[in-house]
Amino acid sequence: MRIVEKSQLMSASEIDRTIQRLAHEIVEKSGGTKHLALIGVRRRGVPLAQRIAKAMRGIDGVEVPVGTLDITLYRDDLSKVASHAVLQSSDISFGVDNMDLVLVDDVLYTGRTIRAAMNGLFDLGRPKRVSLCVLIDRGHREMPIEAQYVGRSVQTSDTEIVEVRLREIDSEERVVLVDRVEP
Amino acid sequence: MTYRFRDLLALEPLSADELTFLLDQSKLFQEIQRHPLKKLATLRGKTVTLAFFENSTRTRISFSTAASRLGADTMNLQAEASSLKKGESLLDTVYTLNAMKPDCLVMRHAASGAADFVARNLDIPVINAGDGTHEHPSQGLLDALTIRDRRGSIENLKVTILGDIQHSRVARSNIHLLGKFGGQFTLCGPAMWVPRELEQIGPPGCLIRRVSRIEDGLEDADVILVLRVQTERMYEPTLSAEEYILLYQLNAERLRLANPNALILHPGPMNRGVEISPEVADGPQSCVLEQVTNGIAVRMALLFLLMSGATEGGESALADEASGAPNASPEKKESTHAAD
Numbered sequence: 001m002r003i004v005e006k007s008q009l010m011s012a013s014e015i016d017r018t019i020q021r022l023a024h025e026i027v028e029k030s031g032g033t034k035h036l037a038l039i040g041v042r043r044r045g046v047p048l049a050q051r052i053a054k055a056m057r058g059i060d061g062v063e064v065p066v067g068t069l070d071i072t073l074y075r076d077d078l079s080k081v082a083s084h085a086v087l088q089s090s091d092i093s094f095g096v097d098n099m100d101l102v103l104v105d106d107v108l109y110t111g112r113t114i115r116a117a118m119n120g121l122f123d124l125g126r127p128k129r130v131s132l133c134v135l136i137d138r139g140h141r142e143m144p145i146e147a148q149y150v151g152r153s154v155q156t157s158d159t160e161i162v163e164v165r166l167r168e169i170d171s172e173e174r175v176v177l178v179d180r181v182e183p
Numbered sequence: 184m185t186y187r188f189r190d191l192l193a194l195e196p197l198s199a200d201e202l203t204f205l206l207d208q209s210k211l212f213q214e215i216q217r218h219p220l221k222k223l224a225t226l227r228g229k230t231v232t233l234a235f236f237e238n239s240t241r242t243r244i245s246f247s248t249a250a251s252r253l254g255a256d257t258m259n260l261q262a263e264a265s266s267l268k269k270g271e272s273l274l275d276t277v278y279t280l281n282a283m284k285p286d287c288l289v290m291r292h293a294a295s296g297a298a299d300f301v302a303r304n305l306d307i308p309v310i311n312a313g314d315g316t317h318e319h320p321s322q323g324l325l326d327a328l329t330i331r332d333r334r335g336s337i338e339n340l341k342v343t344i345l346g347d348i349q350h351s352r353v354a355r356s357n358i359h360l361l362g363k364f365g366g367q368f369t370l371c372g373p374a375m376w377v378p379r380e381l382e383q384i385g386p387p388g389c390l391i392r393r394v395s396r397i398e399d400g401l402e403d404a405d406v407i408l409v410l411r412v413q414t415e416r417m418y419e420p421t422l423s424a425e426e427y428i429l430l431y432q433l434n435a436e437r438l439r440l441a442n443p444n445a446l447i448l449h450p451g452p453m454n455r456g457v458e459i460s461p462e463v464a465d466g467p468q469s470c471v472l473e474q475v476t477n478g479i480a481v482r483m484a485l486l487f488l489l490m491s492g493a494t495e496g497g498e499s500a501l502a503d504e505a506s507g508a509p510n511a512s513p514e515k516k517e518s519t520h521a522a523d
Contacts, residue, residue, distance in 0.1 A: 084491060
């Protein structure tokens with residue numbers, strides 16, 4: 001099995017512009033930011049949430065708390081992962097009761113990650129509302145889950161992989177579509 | 184860094200990196216203890232068998248609580264009520280328990296090496312909850328986690344261990360763990376409980392000295408590990424409880440000899456007024472109750488770590504009776520079920 005890059009879906013500047021737009025959309029649709037908070041889903045949802053929060057600061061100085069959520073304990077495929085699962089830290093320093101939470105992740109695919117993330121959030125309390133913001137929606141849902149804020153929707157086949165590479169984690173900044181091909 | 188074994192039988196074979204990994208994972212489970220909703224569904228549908236061939240209350244309750252907070256069910260075997268009394272061999276008992284298809288076995292046994300022996304004959308993860316005078320790895324981990332929480336580090340500690348070290352698996356697990364982080368040990372107790380061989384049990388380069396006067400043992404200590412005086416062993420030397428109290432009890436006056444911030448650990452159950460005075464046990468330097476709380480986090484981390492990951496076909500309930508299928512672990516285990 002080889003991995004080949006098929007196309008670039010977003011450049012660094014396109015990612016940047018998309019984040020600006022998503023920040024505006026969230027502020028606009030939330031009707032008040034008093035109870036608003038962003039929750040980045042590990043790993044790449046975390047820098048994305050931080051960037052969106054930073055962009056919000058540029059919109060009338062809106063200050064929104066950002067939390068980090070690790071979904072390992074809530075995954076539905078733990079007995080299928082190859083080796084021992086490794087937990088990462090979650091860091092949500094504010095109470096979630098009655099909050100208007102926006103989950104942030106890089107790619108929306110089957111919806112299972114978001115299902116797990118919602119279970120994790122509800123262990124912490126009872127948010128008033130939970131919405132979802134993703135950089136890329138690539139389709140192929142296996143759960144009744146949709147994103148309210150989408151950077152870009154992309155048609156993909158199920159052998160393809162959408163790779164979001166962010167400078168905080170990866171050595172480069174762009175979104176690419178890769179494919180698995182038989183050698 | 185991750186963990187390369189299928190089981191947790193001892194801390195001795197683990198590297199400093201692996202131990203740090205286990206402590207870091209435990210730390211994350213500590214935070215879950217503060218959630219309004221402590222119960223997870225992570226291991227729902229999985230079963231942990233608790234086989235305590237030697238009496239235990241706190242360790243068993245701690246493992247049982249850890250399993251239940253992760254959503255797993257537990258099966259309990261208690262030595263007193265078991266067929267061991269009727270003459271069944273350890274291996275037969277364990278095979279019987281295994282035939283009920285648990286996903287993990289937590290066991291305590293009076294014989295050193297018992298957990299290792301059982302693990303070599305089973306294809307599910309085994310956690311040693313104390314084997315004779317050998318090791319009690321989850322206790323070593325929770326002690327280290329408690330120290331790290333209070334001090335911020337477990338590097339280069341001066342550790343004094345008081346009491347019957349010869350018979351203490353807790354002492355050994357602590358030496359194997361803290362010794363890998365530069366710990367130096369002072370073993371202090373009546374001579375027959377601190378034989379010379381103990382100087383050699385640490386990792387390479389680990390300094391272990393023995394002293395018989397408690398006043399000599401406490402100077403400069405960062406951590407004082409007080410062991411329970413096993414009154415059932417008191418008859419064997421000619422040492423009475425009164426003499427022990429006089430010579431070895433950790434009291435406020437003696438504690439002043441140690442580093443002013445020295446931490447006091449005790450694996451429990453405490454004989455208040457024997458090995459430790461009540462004022463010391465309840466004082467600000469005592470970590471006894473934190474140890475208990477941390478025990479749950481450590482055991483949740485261990486159960487989660489060893490019970491996540493691939494099992495044969497994702498389900499074991501209908502697997503072949505001979506159970507020859509190895510787990511997806513780099514450590515190779517052979518199934519010797521037929522060779523009994």
